Amino acid sequence: MPLPKAELHLHIEGTLEPELAFELAARNGVRLPYADTDALREAYRFEDLQSFLNLYYELMAVLRTERDFADLANTYLARAAAQGVRHAEIFFDPQAHLARGVSLGTVVEGLWRALGSSEENHGVSTKLILCFLRDESAESAMETLEAARPYLDRITGVGLDSAEVGHPPVKFREVYEAAAALGLRRVAHAGEEGPPEYIREALDVLGVERVDHGLRCVEDPELVERLVRERIPLTLCPLSNVRLRTVDTLAAHPLPAMLDAGLLCTVNSDDPAYFGGYAGDNFEAVHTTLGLSRDRLRELARNSFLASFLEDDEERRARYLAEVAAYEF
Numbered sequence: 001m002p003l004p005k006a007e008l009h010l011h012i013e014g015t016l017e018p019e020l021a022f023e024l025a026a027r028n029g030v031r032l033p034y035a036d037t038d039a040l041r042e043a044y045r046f047e048d049l050q051s052f053l054n055l056y057y058e059l060m061a062v063l064r065t066e067r068d069f070a071d072l073a074n075t076y077l078a079r080a081a082a083q084g085v086r087h088a089e090i091f092f093d094p095q096a097h098l099a100r101g102v103s104l105g106t107v108v109e110g111l112w113r114a115l116g117s118s119e120e121n122h123g124v125s126t127k128l129i130l131c132f133l134r135d136e137s138a139e140s141a142m143e144t145l146e147a148a149r150p151y152l153d154r155i156t157g158v159g160l161d162s163a164e165v166g167h168p169p170v171k172f173r174e175v176y177e178a179a180a181a182l183g184l185r186r187v188a189h190a191g192e193e194g195p196p197e198y199i200r201e202a203l204d205v206l207g208v209e210r211v212d213h214g215l216r217c218v219e220d221p222e223l224v225e226r227l228v229r230e231r232i233p234l235t236l237c238p239l240s241n242v243r244l245r246t247v248d249t250l251a252a253h254p255l256p257a258m259l260d261a262g263l264l265c266t267v268n269s270d271d272p273a274y275f276g277g278y279a280g281d282n283f284e285a286v287h288t289t290l291g292l293s294r295d296r297l298r299e300l301a302r303n304s305f306l307a308s309f310l311e312d313d314e315e316r317r318a319r320y321l322a323e324v325a326a327y328e329f
């Protein structure tokens with residue numbers, strides 16, 4: 001049995017494996033510009049975040065119906081469960097689907113077909129986080145939040161993703177204020193490719209409770225001190241960082257130093273179909289390549305539940321934490 005853990009940084013569209021992409025393409029009559037799954041996998045060599053995003057958005061063309069989104073999420077949940085994920089807080093990118101003529105209702109209802117029965121089917125509890133695309137306008141983000149109103153009973157929070165540099169958090173001040181007023185939890189990608197200043201802005205201007213990535217905080221000792229003092233969780237994604245070249249090699253990843261500094265780090269998969277591994281694979285990689293001890297792995301698993309948005313079900317959180325404490329490697 002794998003170490004129980006929560007996954008807090010997972011883009012559901014980033015779980016689209018080549019096999020499912022071709023299956024959905026055939027089902028929907030969508031032509032993909034790749035001969036087969038091997039040819040598609042060949043394209044998974046990224047220079048940076050943007051080169052990945054280009055493919056990520058391109059492949060979304062195969063996602064058209066509620067059933068497609070349900071299949072995507074069920075496939076992810078089965079794989080995650082097999083790697084010890086007990087709770088998943090899942091990002092989705094509505095603007096990328098609206099732009100293709102797929103309605104928010106199709107996306108949310110489709111995802112919910114899988115998420116609503118995930119506990120029974122996969123033994124995984126779930127939450128849904130709506131992400132705004134930061135390279136789109138603030139007005140578009142606000143329109144998306146408005147369009148999401150009928151579905152807010154299924155949405156726990158908002159996030160911010162896509163191309164980071166040149167799109168600072170402050171651009172989304174108003175939409176985050178509106179989201180807070182609606183009772184939504186707030187997270188944002190910051191400090192993946194962008195500077196430490198974006199992490200500060202995400203905290204001070206957007207009021208985020210958790211920082212997605214936050215990797216570049218290590219360049220700013222004062223910021224690290226603050227993140228430690230305020231117990232702000234960081235959702236790190238080691239295999240993603242290697243594939244998108246935000247670290248030179250996995251062996252050079254600052255995770256061990258970040259844990260030593262007292263940061264509340266978690267380990268997640270980001271876009272596992274593209275980056276070579278799911279949550280358990282990321283844990284395995286930091287164990288074998290970074291030499292993180294079993295105590296450290298247990299700390300990472302514990303952190304994942306502490307950082308999760310389970311305030312509405314503290315009994316469940318306590319149960320998960322007890323599973324982590326009792327786990328025998």
Ligand SMILES: Nc1ncnc2[nH]cnc12
Pocket residue numbers: 011014049056161162163189192240270271
């Ligand atoms: N790693 C990542 N960074 C920013 N936006 C994303 N969208 C999907 N994956 C992302």
Ligand SMILES: [Zn+2]
Pocket residue numbers: 009011161189212270
């Ligand atoms: Zn991400």
